[in-house]
Amino acid sequence: MSSAQTEQAVVAESVHRVRSEPRKRAVGDHLRRYWQLWLMVLPAIGFIVLFAYVPMYGIQLAFREFDVTKGLTGGEWVGLKYFTQFFNNPQFGQIMVNTITISLWTLVMGFFAPIVLALLINQIGSKQIKGLTQTITYMPHFISTVVMVAILQIFLTPGSGILGRFFGQTSLMGDAGAFKHLYWISEIWQHAGWNCIIYLAALSSIDMALYEAAKIDGAGRLQLIRHVDIPALLPTAGILLILNMGGVLGVGFEKVYLMQNTLNITASEVIATYTYRVGILGNQFSYSTAIGLFNSVVNFAFLILANFIAKRVSNTSIF
Known part of the structure; x- marks a missing residue:
């Protein structure tokens, strides 16, 4: 040197x-x-x-x-064998379509419903009525998944259920075409009130001078919502959307499995339930681990993509 x-x-x-x-x-x-x-x-x-x-x-x-005799690290290294097995599975296409369809319906509708609910509750003038409305809307969040599915089955019982009597002898719980709609509608009913709390907190932090200035300029109630409330919610909504994108394929196993039956299984078989069947019930632990890892990698990719787009479009991101 x-x-x-x-x-x-x-x-x-x-x-x-x-x-x-x-x-x-x-x-x-x-x-x-x-x-x-x-x-x-x-x-x-x-x-x-x-x-x-x-x-x-x-x-x-x-x-x-x-x-099982050699533990996690003692088995023979097979590389991408189980990933290939899953991709070549005849059920792969249907499972992915079911998972993505149910997830996107739940994600999109479950994203807007709390925002709309928060905007409506924020317009209530009476504090007593406002507090009562909040309590009524977020109480379903504390209902367990088992009880929720039991309520759906009782309400949708053909001929005798509160809702089932309007469909005659047609069982909506056994209708493959109605499964995803039953899932996301019940999800919104159960969790929209709870999820809107964070939006109500964002609305409560708005400076009242903005409302007064807008009213002086002649803004009505809809104009106040459009030009004051919604812009105040956008940063919070952006962060929550990014976080939700990280679980775009993470359809809740418990609820789907409890709602699943032989009549609707073509529309209700998702990655989580399939992994349970082949992994726990079928004792194919390596195969189920590969499916779970694939699911996690896809969710992570969606999270990174959503964060990148949000950062470029609105300068809102989590990292």
Whole structure:
């Protein structure tokens, strides 16, 4: 190495040391100043590491031939065998169509319903009526999935149910064409009131001077909603949409499985229920792990894509 190269290396090392030392001091000062807060959040960090990151060790099962006597890492390495098996499965197309259809219906309708509900509740002048309306709308959120599906079955019983009597002897729970609509409508009814709370919080933070200025300019109620309320909700709505896109293929297993029967299985078989059948009931653990990993990768890709688009369009993003 020449003297010039040696001198450049020394200068580069000195610059790196000068830049890193203030950064280290800043981190040390931050920890000394806020160590109580870090101590409080430490159990949550440990919980996430234990239940979200440690289980990732088992992902390798998707690339191995599982042998219960050899554990997760003792099986033969088979590469992408189980991914190929899933893609070549005759049910792959139908499963993906069902999963995407149900997810998108739930995502789109479940995204707008809380916003509309929050805007309507925000227009109620009486605090008592407003509080009562909020309570009534978010109470269904606390109904368990089992009870919710039981309510659907009772209401839709052909001939005797509150709603079923309007369809004669046709069972909507056994109608493959009605399955996705029953799913997303019941999801909205159950969770729209709860999900609108965050939008109501955003609306409550709006400066009243904006309403007064708009009224002076002659704005009516619809103009107030359009030019004051909706712009205030857009940043919150953008963040929630990005987060929801991360679970676009994550159709709830419990509800779909409970609503599923032999008559509607062509429309209700989704990735989650198929994984349960082949993995738990069929003891194909490597195959089911590969399907679950594929599902997670697709969800992650949707999350990154949604975040990128939102950042370019509205400068709103989560990272």
